[in-house]
Each structure stands twice: as structure tokens, then as C-alpha cells.
Amino acid sequence: MKDQERDTFFVGYLDMPAALRRFYTPLTILLFGVSGLIGFGIASMQSSTGAASWQTESSETLSGLLMVDPYPVLHRLDPANPDQVESILLVNQGKFSAEAYARPYHNRMVSVTGFPITRGGWTMLEVTAADSIFEDQSGKSAADVEIEKNVTAKSLGVVTLNGEIADSKCFLGVMKPGEGSVHKACAEVCLIGGIPSMLVVRDGDGRKYGYILTLPDGSSASTALSGRAADKVGVTGELMQKGDLIYIKISPDGLRG
Amino acid sequence: MSHQFVPVNWNRRKRIYDLCVWVGIVAYIVIFVSVTNVRFQGEASITPVIVLMRAFATCGFLMLTIILCIGPLARIDKRFLPLLYNRRHFGVSFFLVALIHAGLAIFWYHSFGPINPIVSVVTSGGDYQSLSGFPFQLFGLLALLVFFVMAATSHDYWNAVLGSSWKSLHVMVYPGYMLLVLHVGFGAMQEDYTGILPGMLYASVILVGGLHLYSALFASKAQITLETLENWVRVGNWQDIENDHAITVSVGDDERVAIFRYDHNKLCAVSNVCQHQNGPLGEGRVIDGCITCPWHGYQYRPEDGCSPPPFTEKIETYQLKLEDNVVFLNPDPLPAGTSRPVTEIR
Structure with a gap:
């Protein structure tokens, strides 16, 4: 059959008919254009995760009072405001708690080396090895006494708050976004690994507030809440402050939703 | 192939x-x-x-x-x-x-x-x-x-x-x-x-x-309704089939037959299903004397439904007859690769 008779009939191992070439040139450009526009549209309409960072290139060494109560926290005087205590959650690498590293130093003055994770006024330190924590041998200073005075737990009353159960490490900046149903499985694994559990509450303007969660006896709620990761819940419990961290000690039957 | x-x-x-x-x-x-x-x-x-x-x-x-x-x-x-x-x-x-x-x-x-x-x-x-x-x-x-x-x-x-x-x-x-x-x-x-x-x-x-x-x-x-006369079904006038093209007819629940006209005055009927990936042969053309599948270009000879050597695919063939310019099809398929007399338009 002659080529002109083949009009638009395509056979892969023969030359493409001219009519088909004329059809495919604009079609290919159109397909590329539409696909590019879809990619552009979806990418540009993603939601913001807010400002947060995970500093993985250079570590920092911070000194203060280490407490495991129930989660490992380093309390120190805030360098920007020495009248106040800054409380820094400690976590391990990956999706694990730093409790095993921190427990031997409970209630002692230590220096801790790790990678800072920050969101808003929060700072977390990712500790990578047991020898990243070492005891300060210089004795108790006036500053240390000031810290100890400020880390006593204070009750702020019973509250009910609605929010999402998250793992604090991802939420504070390791993953952006580190919340929501797509992140649910990750949060679940993190909580099983002992990362401090957190209730993330949004106000009417979309600002987010984090509250560390504990069980009614004050112990870690992470494993118990792992099955509820990323769930939207209402939490009733006693609001507690230790250093500058705010906790909710969940009341028995204090979890709804 | x-x-x-x-x-x-x-x-x-x-x-x-x-x-x-x-x-x-x-x-x-x-x-x-x-x-x-x-x-x-x-x-x-x-x-x-x-x-x-x-x-x-x-x-x-x-x-x-x-x-x-x-x-x-x-x-x-x-x-x-x-x-x-x-x-x-x-x-x-x-x-x-x-x-x-x-x-x-x-x-x-x-x-x-x-x-x-x-x-x-x-x-x-x-x-x-x-x-x-x-x-x-x-x-x-x-x-x-x-x-x-x-x-x-x-x-x-x-x-x-x-x-x-x-x-x-x-x-x-x-x-x-x-x-x-x-x-x-x-x-x-x-x-x-x-x-x-x-x-x-x-x-x-x-x-x-x-x-x-x-x-x-x-x-x-696009389906053609067939009228059955004894063991033959009436397909239609041969002039309705464009040269080197086919029309497709259904002869059973799942069975479709492609009836090609080629060399201007020859007719043949084969299974509509390509042996490669079940492509619709009736939507293909006759190229270089072979029925050519529109999907991947697999080819079959009109006279016996066999792919030209060295290829080995075979499709079922059907018998046709022509009476007063009207094409009739025997809906019983012949085994794949079976040769039968070419129906010529005189």
C-alpha cells in the first residue's frame, strides 16, 4: 500500500505518516504543557508547614540540669533572658527516646552535645551517642541553684483542649510537615520508640501550640498513645509547668474522640 | 514480531x-x-x-x-x-x-x-x-x-x-x-x-x-447486526468494505470476525483477535499483502491467517461466499492457520 493511502494508519516499524506527524507535534507540546501546569499548580498550592529547623550539619553543646521526668529534658538558664529557665527536650537518633542515655544522669548537672531541632520557642536536642552526655564536675554554681528552683512542677489547673496527637520530634522540625494523617504511621513508630508525645493545638489564627502529654501517674504517654497518633482528640487533664515546658497530665478517661 | x-x-x-x-x-x-x-x-x-x-x-x-x-x-x-x-x-x-x-x-x-x-x-x-x-x-x-x-x-x-x-x-x-x-x-x-x-x-x-x-x-x-440464512450469515454489500480495510461483525457472544477487502477484488474473513495482545485486527489495514494489526503491527496472510515466515502466529479463518454482490459468512471458525479459497469479486 502506498504511503499516501495509509493516511493515518500507524505501524511502529514503518515511517510515521505525515498526517500523524502533524497531529502529534502539537499534541506532545500540549501534553507536556498541561502536565507541567498540573505540577506547577499542585506544588504552588501546598500548605505551609510553618517555620522550623533541624540543624544536621553542626552540633551544639548545652549545659544544665538533666531530668528524666518522664521524658529526658535539659533545663538551663535562658541565654536571652537569664531570669528564666529554658527547657530542652532530648531525643535519640531516628525514632527512639534518649532515655537510655539520659537516665544515669537524672537530676545532675551535665553538658549535652547534639543537633538542635527548633520550632517557635521550642528547642529539642538530638543526642547521637551515650558519650554525648557527660557530667559537669565543677560543682553546683549559683545558676544551677536558680535552675533547680524553677523546675519544680507547678499545677496550672484542669483544662480540656482539642488538638492532634503528634510525636514531638517530627512536629518540632525533623519532618515538615510532621503532623497530619499522611504522617500518622511515622508518628506511631516514633511514639512506640518513646519520642515524647504531644498535643498540637491550633488557635483561630492557625498558630500552633504544643503540650507534652503524660499518663495520669505522670509517666510517659508515648507508647499508650501510639495507636492514636495523628488522631484529632479532646484531652482533659491537669496542666503542669516544669521549666518552660507545659504538660498535660491526662485524667483517667480524659481522652475523647 | x-x-x-x-x-x-x-x-x-x-x-x-x-x-x-x-x-x-x-x-x-x-x-x-x-x-x-x-x-x-x-x-x-x-x-x-x-x-x-x-x-x-x-x-x-x-x-x-x-x-x-x-x-x-x-x-x-x-x-x-x-x-x-x-x-x-x-x-x-x-x-x-x-x-x-x-x-x-x-x-x-x-x-x-x-x-x-x-x-x-x-x-x-x-x-x-x-x-x-x-x-x-x-x-x-x-x-x-x-x-x-x-x-x-x-x-x-x-x-x-x-x-x-x-x-x-x-x-x-x-x-x-x-x-x-x-x-x-x-x-x-x-x-x-x-x-x-x-x-x-x-x-x-x-x-x-x-x-x-x-x-x-x-x-x-459500530456493531453490524447479522441476518442468518441457513448456515451462512448475511454481512452486506462488498462495496461497503473499503479496499485494504475491514469491517467487523459479531457472530457469537464473544466472537468477532474481521472481513477484509484487498487487491481491490479479493475478500477474506479472519478472527478479529490478534495473537500478540488481542489487538482488533478489523481496525487494521492490509499492508504489503498482509493483514496488519493496528496495535503493534503484527501481520497475517489473508489466505491462511498465518504470519509470514519466520514468524509463527496463526489466527482462525472463516469461509465467505458472494451472491449478487452480497457477502455471506460461515460463522463456524476454521482451525487457526487453515487455508481456504480466496473469494474473488468478478
């Missing part, structure tokens, strides 16, 4: 096709990542692995939507047949894109913890008792398994080994697509407050479903 199997069956057309597909994939990923990085900078940046995960996810979904539109488009307008010609390479490319997305998700969300990542994919992230909380990862994993089986058996070798089961196996693309729709619907769509992901999902379902429905109606209109 079938005389040898090579790992990847490429020719110039397929190379151009594959090049377009992969240029498209790379361009899409680059656009997605660049736009994200320009829009969200510094401390507001989205985690790079998550950006890539989203880029490959949306790219894969777009690819599958296009792949599923090719079949009905080719039935509605023959100019789309070249897209169908190398659709299997498009499908394998889609699987690789989906695999990268799945690999990133398993690496980032399920690894580095106290649970085996694969166990975590199956056991975590949802409530099996709740419809709204059903874990979307499971839908994605099942879809990936379906697409893996399809990609792994996409080669002509498996087509030849599995025979008619191959087509049934590859119809699994539709359950795979539905699983993917559920994966997006129960997953990323739940977190999308902009409306763009639901919009993309609904547009895809409407486009794929609408095109399939329309092409089914389009095909049913």
Missing part, C-alpha cells in the same frame, strides 16, 4: 516514545521541586524527601490517568493508536515512578524506628475497624503489588507463555487504579485544604470513566 525475545524490544518509534515519557517525568519532577523550593524557603521549607515523595506521587497518578485514557481514545479516534503502540513501556515507567514514591515513603515514614519498615507499612497508620480511618498505606501497597505483577509480566515472553490469561492479568490495571484512588482519597486528600488534590482525583476518575463509557457506546454503534 515473535521470532526472538530480547530484554527490551526497542525500535526508533519506541525510543522516541520512551524519550518523551522520561523527558516528561524529569520535567514534571524538576518543575514540582523547583516551585516548592521557591515558594517555601529557609525555615519554612518542606523536607526535601517529602517534596520528592509528593512529586513522584502526583507524577505517577497523572501518568496512570493518561495510560488509562489511551485505550478508549484509540477506539474513538484512530489517530491515538500510536500512543497505544508502546503503552507497555509507559506502564513500566509508571511503575518505576510509583516504586520510587513507595521507596521514599517507606524510607522516611516507616524506617529508623523500633518496627521493621515493611511490618510498619502493614500494621501501623490506621484503624482497620473504621472506614474513615482505614490505613491508606495498605491501598498503596496493594496497588504497587498489582502494578509490579503487571510490569514484571509485560514482556512479550510472558504474553506468549500466559496466552489468553495474559490479557485477564493485565485488566488488573483497573483494580490497581481503584486502589490508587482509595490510597489518595484516604491519605493525602484528607490533609488537602486547598481542594487541588480532590480536584485532581475527581477529574481523573471522571475522565477515565467517561472515556471508557463513551468508547463502549461508540463501539456498540
Whole structure:
């Protein structure tokens, strides 16, 4: 059959008919254009995760009072405001708690080396090895006494708050976004690994507030809440402050939703 | 055609096709990542692995939507047949894109913890008792398994080994697509407050479903109703068949016959089903004296339904007779590759 008779009939191992070439040139450009526009549209309409960072290139060494109560926290005087205590959650690498590293130093003055994770006024330190924590041998200073005075737990009353159960490490900046149903499985694994559990509450303007969660006896709620990761819940419990961290000690039957 | 199997069956057309597909994939990923990085900078940046995960996810979904539109488009307008010609390479490319997305998700969300990542994919992230909380990862994993089986058996070798089961196996693309729709619907769509992901999902379902429905109606209109006279069925006037073309008639519940006119004055009837991938031979042409499948160019001789040497495919043939310019068909098929007298128009 002659080529002109083949009009638009395509056979892969023969030359493409001219009519088909004329059809495919604009079609290919159109397909590329539409696909590019879809990619552009979806990418540009993603939601913001807010400002947060995970500093993985250079570590920092911070000194203060280490407490495991129930989660490992380093309390120190805030360098920007020495009248106040800054409380820094400690976590391990990956999706694990730093409790095993921190427990031997409970209630002692230590220096801790790790990678800072920050969101808003929060700072977390990712500790990578047991020898990243070492005891300060210089004795108790006036500053240390000031810290100890400020880390006593204070009750702020019973509250009910609605929010999402998250793992604090991802939420504070390791993953952006580190919340929501797509992140649910990750949060679940993190909580099983002992990362401090957190209730993330949004106000009417979309600002987010984090509250560390504990069980009614004050112990870690992470494993118990792992099955509820990323769930939207209402939490009733006693609001507690230790250093500058705010906790909710969940009341028995204090979890709804 | 079938005389040898090579790992990847490429020719110039397929190379151009594959090049377009992969240029498209790379361009899409680059656009997605660049736009994200320009829009969200510094401390507001989205985690790079998550950006890539989203880029490959949306790219894969777009690819599958296009792949599923090719079949009905080719039935509605023959100019789309070249897209169908190398659709299997498009499908394998889609699987690789989906695999990268799945690999990133398993690496980032399920690894580095106290649970085996694969166990975590199956056991975590949802409530099996709740419809709204059903874990979307499971839908994605099942879809990936379906697409893996399809990609792994996409080669002509498996087509030849599995025979008619191959087509049934590859119809699994539709359950795979539905699983993917559920994966997006129960997953990323739940977190999308902009409306763009639901919009993309609904547009895809409407486009794929609408095109399939329309092409089914389009095909049913093209059916020819046959009048049976004794053991022969009346097909129609031979002048209604364009030279080197065919008309297709149904003679049973699932049986279709292609009746070709070639060399201007010769008629032959063969099965409408190509032995390669069940392509519709009746939509093909006679090229260089052979019936040529519109999908991949497989060829058969009109006189006996055999592929020309060295190829070995055979299709069933049928007997025709001509009375007063009217073509009659014997609906009982002859064994594949059976020669019968050529019906000549005098």
C-alpha cells in the first residue's frame, strides 16, 4: 500500500505518516504543557508547614540540669533572658527516646552535645551517642541553684483542649510537615520508640501550640498513645509547668474522640 | 514480531516514545521541586524527601490517568493508536515512578524506628475497624503489588507463555487504579485544604470513566447486526468494505470476525483477535499483502491467517461466499492457520 493511502494508519516499524506527524507535534507540546501546569499548580498550592529547623550539619553543646521526668529534658538558664529557665527536650537518633542515655544522669548537672531541632520557642536536642552526655564536675554554681528552683512542677489547673496527637520530634522540625494523617504511621513508630508525645493545638489564627502529654501517674504517654497518633482528640487533664515546658497530665478517661 | 525475545524490544518509534515519557517525568519532577523550593524557603521549607515523595506521587497518578485514557481514545479516534503502540513501556515507567514514591515513603515514614519498615507499612497508620480511618498505606501497597505483577509480566515472553490469561492479568490495571484512588482519597486528600488534590482525583476518575463509557457506546454503534440464512450469515454489500480495510461483525457472544477487502477484488474473513495482545485486527489495514494489526503491527496472510515466515502466529479463518454482490459468512471458525479459497469479486 502506498504511503499516501495509509493516511493515518500507524505501524511502529514503518515511517510515521505525515498526517500523524502533524497531529502529534502539537499534541506532545500540549501534553507536556498541561502536565507541567498540573505540577506547577499542585506544588504552588501546598500548605505551609510553618517555620522550623533541624540543624544536621553542626552540633551544639548545652549545659544544665538533666531530668528524666518522664521524658529526658535539659533545663538551663535562658541565654536571652537569664531570669528564666529554658527547657530542652532530648531525643535519640531516628525514632527512639534518649532515655537510655539520659537516665544515669537524672537530676545532675551535665553538658549535652547534639543537633538542635527548633520550632517557635521550642528547642529539642538530638543526642547521637551515650558519650554525648557527660557530667559537669565543677560543682553546683549559683545558676544551677536558680535552675533547680524553677523546675519544680507547678499545677496550672484542669483544662480540656482539642488538638492532634503528634510525636514531638517530627512536629518540632525533623519532618515538615510532621503532623497530619499522611504522617500518622511515622508518628506511631516514633511514639512506640518513646519520642515524647504531644498535643498540637491550633488557635483561630492557625498558630500552633504544643503540650507534652503524660499518663495520669505522670509517666510517659508515648507508647499508650501510639495507636492514636495523628488522631484529632479532646484531652482533659491537669496542666503542669516544669521549666518552660507545659504538660498535660491526662485524667483517667480524659481522652475523647 | 515473535521470532526472538530480547530484554527490551526497542525500535526508533519506541525510543522516541520512551524519550518523551522520561523527558516528561524529569520535567514534571524538576518543575514540582523547583516551585516548592521557591515558594517555601529557609525555615519554612518542606523536607526535601517529602517534596520528592509528593512529586513522584502526583507524577505517577497523572501518568496512570493518561495510560488509562489511551485505550478508549484509540477506539474513538484512530489517530491515538500510536500512543497505544508502546503503552507497555509507559506502564513500566509508571511503575518505576510509583516504586520510587513507595521507596521514599517507606524510607522516611516507616524506617529508623523500633518496627521493621515493611511490618510498619502493614500494621501501623490506621484503624482497620473504621472506614474513615482505614490505613491508606495498605491501598498503596496493594496497588504497587498489582502494578509490579503487571510490569514484571509485560514482556512479550510472558504474553506468549500466559496466552489468553495474559490479557485477564493485565485488566488488573483497573483494580490497581481503584486502589490508587482509595490510597489518595484516604491519605493525602484528607490533609488537602486547598481542594487541588480532590480536584485532581475527581477529574481523573471522571475522565477515565467517561472515556471508557463513551468508547463502549461508540463501539456498540459500530456493531453490524447479522441476518442468518441457513448456515451462512448475511454481512452486506462488498462495496461497503473499503479496499485494504475491514469491517467487523459479531457472530457469537464473544466472537468477532474481521472481513477484509484487498487487491481491490479479493475478500477474506479472519478472527478479529490478534495473537500478540488481542489487538482488533478489523481496525487494521492490509499492508504489503498482509493483514496488519493496528496495535503493534503484527501481520497475517489473508489466505491462511498465518504470519509470514519466520514468524509463527496463526489466527482462525472463516469461509465467505458472494451472491449478487452480497457477502455471506460461515460463522463456524476454521482451525487457526487453515487455508481456504480466496473469494474473488468478478
